[in-house]
Amino acid sequence: MITSPHNPRVKGVVRLRKRRHRDDTGTFIVEGRREATRAVAAGVDIATLFLQTGEIPPAGIDADIVDVSPAVFAKMSARQGPDGVLAVARTWDLGLDRIKTTTGALVLVAAGIEKPGNLGAMLRTADAAGVDAVVLADPVCDPFGPNVVRASQGSLFSVPLGAGSAAEVLAWLDRADLEVFTTSPTAETAYWEHDYSEGAAFVIGPEDVGLSGLWFESGTPVRIPMAGEADSLNASVAAGIVLFEAVAARSR
Amino acid sequence: MITSPHNPRVKGVVRLRKRRHRDDTGTFIVEGRREATRAVAAGVDIATLFLQTGEIPPAGIDADIVDVSPAVFAKMSARQGPDGVLAVARTWDLGLDRIKTTTGALVLVAAGIEKPGNLGAMLRTADAAGVDAVVLADPVCDPFGPNVVRASQGSLFSVPLGAGSAAEVLAWLDRADLEVFTTSPTAETAYWEHDYSEGAAFVIGPEDVGLSGLWFESGTPVRIPMAGEADSLNASVAAGIVLFEAVAARSR
Numbered sequence: 001m002i003t004s005p006h007n008p009r010v011k012g013v014v015r016l017r018k019r020r021h022r023d024d025t026g027t028f029i030v031e032g033r034r035e036a037t038r039a040v041a042a043g044v045d046i047a048t049l050f051l052q053t054g055e056i057p058p059a060g061i062d063a064d065i066v067d068v069s070p071a072v073f074a075k076m077s078a079r080q081g082p083d084g085v086l087a088v089a090r091t092w093d094l095g096l097d098r099i100k101t102t103t104g105a106l107v108l109v110a111a112g113i114e115k116p117g118n119l120g121a122m123l124r125t126a127d128a129a130g131v132d133a134v135v136l137a138d139p140v141c142d143p144f145g146p147n148v149v150r151a152s153q154g155s156l157f158s159v160p161l162g163a164g165s166a167a168e169v170l171a172w173l174d175r176a177d178l179e180v181f182t183t184s185p186t187a188e189t190a191y192w193e194h195d196y197s198e199g200a201a202f203v204i205g206p207e208d209v210g211l212s213g214l215w216f217e218s219g220t221p222v223r224i225p226m227a228g229e230a231d232s233l234n235a236s237v238a239a240g241i242v243l244f245e246a247v248a249a250r251s252r
Numbered sequence: 253m254i255t256s257p258h259n260p261r262v263k264g265v266v267r268l269r270k271r272r273h274r275d276d277t278g279t280f281i282v283e284g285r286r287e288a289t290r291a292v293a294a295g296v297d298i299a300t301l302f303l304q305t306g307e308i309p310p311a312g313i314d315a316d317i318v319d320v321s322p323a324v325f326a327k328m329s330a331r332q333g334p335d336g337v338l339a340v341a342r343t344w345d346l347g348l349d350r351i352k353t354t355t356g357a358l359v360l361v362a363a364g365i366e367k368p369g370n371l372g373a374m375l376r377t378a379d380a381a382g383v384d385a386v387v388l389a390d391p392v393c394d395p396f397g398p399n400v401v402r403a404s405q406g407s408l409f410s411v412p413l414g415a416g417s418a419a420e421v422l423a424w425l426d427r428a429d430l431e432v433f434t435t436s437p438t439a440e441t442a443y444w445e446h447d448y449s450e451g452a453a454f455v456i457g458p459e460d461v462g463l464s465g466l467w468f469e470s471g472t473p474v475r476i477p478m479a480g481e482a483d484s485l486n487a488s489v490a491a492g493i494v495l496f497e498a499v500a501a502r503s504r
Contacts, residue, residue, distance in 0.1 A: 130479030234373060252444065
């Protein structure tokens with residue numbers, strides 16, 4: 001059992017809050033019993049499971065298990081209400097070639113999203129809509145960051161996820177033969193004027209600055225018509241509106 | 253100019269982070285230039301405007317203006333990146349009798365929402381959908397709390413807002429002659445199987461525990477069909493999906 005907060009393994013976990021250390025080690029933090037359980041169920045490779053004294057491991061976990069004192073766990077935890085379970089998991093390859101789609105697939109392209117909480121919420125929403133994949137184009141924030149893990153509520157582990165530059169993603173969408181719809185507040189047609197029953201890839205950009213020009217050369221612009229004083233919809237809300245329109249179109 | 257963090261007016265602002273002090277004084281905090289500007293534009297009554305030295309007041313503001321030193325502003329601010337503008341505004345009456353609806357109105361009922369960030373995001377989403385009103389049923393969190401103000405991005409000021417017990421809200425909905433749809437993961441029919449072109453009131457409950465039984469005795473249950481591993485959709489995403497279905501139905 002580790003009882004010293006100065007233990008090198010404890011310091012190693014704390015360092016994983018920084019992207020550079022995640023990139024260097026190919027590992028990331030999955031904090032929380034529910035999150036660790038979902039990671040295991042989704043087949044994520046767990047390197048080490050840290051348990052606060054007295055906690056039992058989530059079912060089915062195959063990992064090096066390390067007991068730690070409450071003080072040590074408190075140092076490793078980045079949560080407001082820690083539950084005594086924290087896994088260090090191995091990241092995986094996000095290469096687009098690994099993402100297979102079929103005819104009529106539904107895909108969410110998250111383009112240039114900056115806020116980890118927004119990216120996590122988009123993953124959760126896309127998961128609920130039953131997408132075939134989420135693709136990160138020109139990713140700004142690291143999908144393996146702790147705030148993405150938390151906001152995705154485990155969907156990070158279960159949704160097929162790829163990443164690449166905008167040009168790479170466009171080439172992949174072309175090979176997958178998917179019609180691309182770019183959401184934009186200045187598009188002439190409303191999103192409900194199109195038929196998505198044959199599948200679609202929806203491109204959602206950051207709330208403040210919107211999408212870069214490359215997307216508009218390659219996709220059909222669609223607008224979510226907005227009333228009121230708010231500048232824009234939250235990116236995960238916008239994703240939910242267009243993705244569920246496609247879900248409804250397939251069902252109708 | 254106030255230069256002492258111990259000044260009673262400074263302490264009074266800090267106390268407004270607590271609900272009890274907001275209730276006692278009938279005032280609340282609107283921090284940020286953008287937020288204060290939106291409050292003024294929406295006709296919110298500003299009691300005092302605190303400006304960090306060198307900041308100019310938002311246009312059109314009619315309030316007691318107090319300059320404060322950077323150290324004093326830092327004490328009053330609850331933000332990560334303060335911009336030197338903080339207003340103390342007067343709350344207003346949320347009585348349901350003040351909320352007028354017309355035939356075919358679109359209303360969001362936020363029932364028992366606990367997280368201020370979720371309530372703020374629901375207000376922002378409802379505003380973008382152009383609802384006639386947002387009604388809080390059995391409100392748990394204070395709509396005048398600082399995290400609601402922030403997450404709503406100013407929609408708190410512009411959306412007609414009422415509040416009451418579930419029974420009071422149901423009586424109001426009945427008088428308004430609005431058809432009530434209660435979102436539930438166990439409902440038999442999907443939300444897209446109904447026609448909302450004649451108006452609707454959508455009831456959304458907290459993500460974890462869902463809606464209380466009273467709602468199901470009085471409304472038509474509808475389901476947002478969910479795939480994947482995530483337990484549920486975020487409340488503001490669920491609100492966006494059903495509200496924009498009604499917006500689309502009116503337009504189609």
